[in-house]
Amino acid sequence: MTTCEPDPTGLEADVCVVGSGATALYGALRSARAGQSVVLVSSRPEFEAAGAGISPLLAPPTLGLLAADGIEDALTEAGQRVLGVDDHGTTTMLSSWRYADHPGIARPYGLTVPTGTTVQALLAALRAEPRATVLTGESVVAVEQDEAGVRLGFERPSGRAGGAPLRRRVTARYAVAADGRQSALRELVGVRLEVSAFDRPAWLLVAPAVPGREPVLLVRHQAPRALFTIPTPGPSIALVWSPDRDQGEQLEQGGPATLAEQLGDVDPELSEWLVAVAGRTSPVMRLGFSLWRAPAWRVGRVLLVGESVHGLHTLGGQGLNQSLQSAASAARAMADALTLGDSGAIDDYERVRRPHVERLQDLQWNLQALGYDTTPPVKGAHEDFIDVMTSLHPELVAQLEGSGVRG
Template sequence: MADESAAADRTITTDACVVGAGPVGLLAALALGRRGRQVTLLERRAEPATDGPPPAGPAVVNIVQPVTLHLLDQLGVLERLTEGAGVIPGAEIYFGGHLAARHRYDELDGCPVPHALSIRSFDLVRLLLAELAALPNVTVLWEAETHTLTAGQGGERSTLTVRTGDETVAVDARFVLAADGRSSTIRELAGIPAEVVPSTGSYLDVVVPSPPGWDGMARAYFGTHGYLLETRRAEEGLVLVWITDAATAARVTEGPVERLVETLSGVVPRLADWIAQHVTDWEQVRRVQHHFVRTKVWSQGNVVLVGDSAHGMHAFGGQGLNTSLQDAACLARLVDEALSGGSGAGIEKYESVRRPFIEAFQSLQVSNTQQPPPRAAAEEERAPEFEVLALGQPHIRSRISDAAAFLAAHDTPHGR
């Protein structure tokens, strides 16, 4: 490591090095940058276009819950994000074809935003990048590959050797936030053990136009078929997501697309004619492989794992991006406190409260995605609680509120 640092073309000394310029890394970098911290952001991909059409191929779309939308509102991007999003006013839950519960966000006590949003991740990235570009104390290195990491202990700095183009850069950081996904390079270089396990279940989705008079409510159907979600796909229309075990999916997908139409129509009879009219070819159907990530610890010394680097999830329940953005906001506040002379112990305390909830949710996802549903089990045990999805994990709601205030407070003693 010493030889490679000495051979570096230049050295960047920074308060925080954030690795990964997806939504999670961008939020963390923006939160710390707005507090006046020196931030270096590393991304292995090329710099995306800040205007024009989105990249080719199917867009990654996420349902963002009110608790997370509140954080984005405090950043000042929610109004613009809503322009290209699909508004979801609430949700209905069905067990065995029968309506079991109906919820509306605007009727939920303490709900900070009266709806959820279905958003394209690209739109969120573009907005956060635009905000980040206004901060002269944030340096972004694109097409940057991290080759070595010496993690600091006991208040010492971490040093990363980064290659970008023909240049080798040594990044000397007081904290390193790894938001570089399930195959995290930083996690590996830091020597943090991780299990990365592909889901053995099946995930299929298909987008159709919004039916006339559709109310935009998300509807979750639990039954012997597995799990079917009817919801908005950004502003594009309606998406039907079918999650089931591999054997059940194989019986349907190893034949003509009409078998899928029959399955979907049997779960949602009111849309049967609409589905048959608009789903006519397997080319319309997207298949996604999800992975579960579990790590032994979320931090080591001053290296902190954020989002999928620490706890990758299945799409069931739509909590991957939500929990990751919540983590990024909370951890950025704790890192800022540590940079001000406080203790980094708050990060470990946050993990001790957050981890049991995350791992329990991952277990719920496994039970809904990888085996045929047990008929003897109460169906209600298969569904996540609406209030928890909307408002976040009860044990950290006060921390999320603190993080929201942190995101909103730009004029601080550390400000630009």
């Protein structure tokens, strides 16, 4: 890796990735491993520290991709295994499955891993790539492009009171906006997100793990109330509770004790456990949910990747998984366009990924567990997501294997 100080004469690379998170780092790593010179520019002065952040579930297909890139040991060491899903309805178990039951699955478990740990594992791998340059503390402020390439302008504060910002220019064949939902690069190329907000919030609490429970993603859906718990490192559990309409305000006032009370007839064992571990849990945190998408995933030579272009509800645990899979697809499309001289290959990214992600969003938008419908559920909340939780979609596999997505 090369470390650079701001330099007005600028840098040149095949690919410039803008972003600070796992999606940006993974996309940059895939491009570097495919033989491209890469500059990753993060607006943050530092990357998230190992162990910091929330712990999303990395599903086996994504773990398989990461493992193929040598990113596994640190995740396994810090992560918590999740063996499958138990979806309970009002009176019966609606769906129960284990990753190990799926033949050919990349790993017989998912892993919940702190985002900072994933970030640091990817950063270490990227830093080991001789053709990768990592810059921090520089914000993208300008972009222009033509048929030959894209020129990005970055600024960082001078560090002196009243001093003019330091400027840098990066010239690349392609640029990637992997800078999240508030993407500055997406704004600069004029793409507006279309946002659909769910009218139902949920409340999150992290508590020590309930002793003796199998480490699975557990749902108790007593419509309209829905409880989701997932094992996280610690060992602990992350609990997401969607109460009835009138219970939310009580939760805001009463915190973990009120939550324990509300769970009394939904999961009595957990309710008692929350009382027993009072003072050892996180506060109750309100979560709002929305889906977002964009009318275009590419503007000329700028590709929009991950949460800069698609956002999912947490149900199904796909936000980070789909972002990392999009990063792999985009890197492959750029590599094919650059090395095969096949400029049409750049369209593979949107062609492969957009219908897939938008289908997941449509499924989520219509899920009973995410609304206030009181009809007793007849289907497990995750049943529509079993495919994405256990395998990569066929179009992505074909693209990554180079077996002709344009058929």
